[in-house]
Amino acid sequence: MSSSKALSDDSFAIAHFKLSDMWCHLMMEEENKDRYSQWEKIEEDIKRCKKCNLWRSRKNPVVGEGSIESKILFVGEAPGYWEDINGRPFVGRAGKFLDELLEIAGLKREDIYITNVLKCRPPNNRDPLDEEIKACSPYLDKQIEIINPDIIVTLGNFATRYVLNKYGLKSEPISRIHGRVFKSERTIITMYHPATAVYNPKMKQVLTNDFLILRAYTKGAKKD
Ligand code: URA
Ligand code: SF4
Secondary structure, eight states: OOHHHHHHHHHHHHHHHHHHHHHHHHHHHHHHHHHHHHHHHHHHHHHHOOSSTHHHHOSSOOOOEEOTTBSEEEEESOOOHHHHHHTOSSOSHHHHHHHHHHHHTTOOGGGSEEEESOSSOOGGGOOOOHHHHHHHHHHHHHHHHHHOOSEEEEESHHHHHHHHHHTTOOOOOHHHHTTEEEESSSEEEEEOOGGGGTTOHHHHHHHHHHHHHHHHHHTTOSBO
């Protein structure tokens, strides 16, 4: 083969590569537009929602926060006092500790998306009721569908039970399965709720060790 023929084959290959690269990029932009418009709809639905009684006592619903293009989704239980006032997840004491844990796992808030099983605060932070979880969980299901995360990190018993059962996996108390990695169509990593450690140095150490396990999984898994 002459060198000029080899050269033109090469240029053809490069042009082809660039075109398919551009095509991929355009497809991803389209997908993202769709993702953001679906997200706006779900935000609107949650803001108007009256599917369980919690809308009566809530100040603000908490949809969630972070990047909906992330490959890592964190799921907590329900908004607490400060979350209800601010309309943002994990902004109270447990949230401050969660920020420390994220740093241990090599993550920042903007690298992940974080939401809760319930979008409205139960009065006096009582446990979620089964009927509230049943009414509210379709929003979480839809959020999971839109974000399409590789990794779901559950925080505490309620999130852990809901997510494991959703993927046909058997749940156990978080005291038995904290720091474990489950595989289904997604990777599910089950953690204690950070609030359990706020006044308990021993639990802080347990959560710190568990988030070190998470660190190994999050390298390269931050975005599409
Ligand atoms: N606890 C949760 O489970 N979620 C929050 O957003 C805050 C505290
Ligand atoms: Fe609706 Fe969920 Fe709020 Fe209940 S907790 S009112 S289901 S958004």
